[in-house]
Amino acid sequence: MSNVFIALQTNEDTRQIIEAIVQDNPHAVVNEQPAMVKIDAEGKLIVRRETIEELIGRSYDLQELQVNLITMSGNLDQTDDEMILYWNA
Numbered sequence: 001m002s003n004v005f006i007a008l009q010t011n012e013d014t015r016q017i018i019e020a021i022v023q024d025n026p027h028a029v030v031n032e033q034p035a036m037v038k039i040d041a042e043g044k045l046i047v048r049r050e051t052i053e054e055l056i057g058r059s060y061d062l063q064e065l066q067v068n069l070i071t072m073s074g075n076l077d078q079t080d081d082e083m084i085l086y087w088n089a
Helices: 015-024 050-055 064-067
Strands: 003-009 029-032 036-042 044-048 071-073 075-078 080-087
Touching: 003 015, 003 044, 003 080, 015 036, 015 044, 015 080, 036 044, 044 050, 064 071, 064 080
Parallel strands: none
Antiparallel strands: 003 036, 003 071, 029 036, 044 080, 075 080
């Protein structure tokens, strides 16, 4: 199975978002760089709106993620509630 990943800028806006992604994907590996954080996962990575909202304490639209998104790898399925990166087998 191949890895998927998402890379976000490192700033105050993304710290809790990164924490939420890791919380929902315990198999993920976090690679912190000075200006970005890359989160790798084998097969699938899920970003859940509900988890982000719990950590930031306000409503959150997953489209807001694009402001701090550097790049991602994998096929993308997105709804209002979650974003899933995956590779087809």
